[in-house]
Amino acid sequence: MHIQNLRREQAEQFWKLRLEALKTQPEAFGSSYEEQVHTPMNEVESRINDEPDNYILGAFTEEGELIGMAGFRREQGRKMRHKGMVWGVYVTSAHRGKGIAKALMQEILRRGQAIEGLRQIQLAVVTANTAAASLYKGLGFVSYGLEKEALMVDGRLYDEEFMAYFLG
Template identity: 40%
Template sequence: MNIRLLESSDAKKYWDLRLEALKENPEAFAQSYDEAIKRENPIEGVAKNISSNGNFTFGAFKGEELVGVVTLLQETSIKLKHRANILGMYVSPQMRGLSIGEELLLIAIKKAKSIETLEKVNLTVVTTNVAAKNLYEKLGFKIFGLEEQALKVHDEYYDENYMVLILND
């Protein structure tokens, strides 16, 4: 398994994996598959996002195939620059259970710790995703809040936990 920072040339692979994620786990993402496929020039948008300042999107590759991703996105405003967010965490179902998610997160956390201004990393996770919550807790994230009915997918509500990792602990 090869894990590296994605480049704008990886945008098509990222977009394909993103669409898979939205189909496979619609409850895990704010964006819906239907919204995603209606985007104009999505690959150009992904390429721009991947290469934007403060955006660190890591990908796990099995050969040439992108099988997992995670984004560390640093806040940009002066009062929030001490924070970053973990976004878009996903590993293809056939690759789960191989510690790919953990490896991706460890690299994102290592990157966060290397940024002098960062003091904490936040994320949200659907309360029903026990495997993800267990992984986040194993890596030091702590729950600090609950949003009831955070997402609504096909008339079913999903609650989300807010989690934080304090980097200087």
């Protein structure tokens, strides 16, 4: 497996994995499959950036299959630029338990250290996703809040825990 930034020419591969994530784990994401499935490919391509503070990492097999992803973007406002956010972390079910999500997150944290002025990296995780929450805590993320009933999926309510990793 290797990890690299996704490029716009990999948009179709990325979007297939993103839609899989939204369909198979709807409670884990704020976006829904139904809202996203008809997104035009040129819009998907425009979401893929290759900047030091705005990118999507992909985890690829040696054969080039995209099996995991994680996005990062830095806040843009003058008063918020000291924060970045992780979004869209997902690994295909066939490749879970192999340390792929951990490797993606470690790469985001490593890169975060090199971004001048970045002080913290934040994320939100559904509390029902205990494996993800445990991974993030194991990497040094700390909880700073809980939103009760943050998401409703098929009539079921889910709480979200907000976490931050403090750099330096």
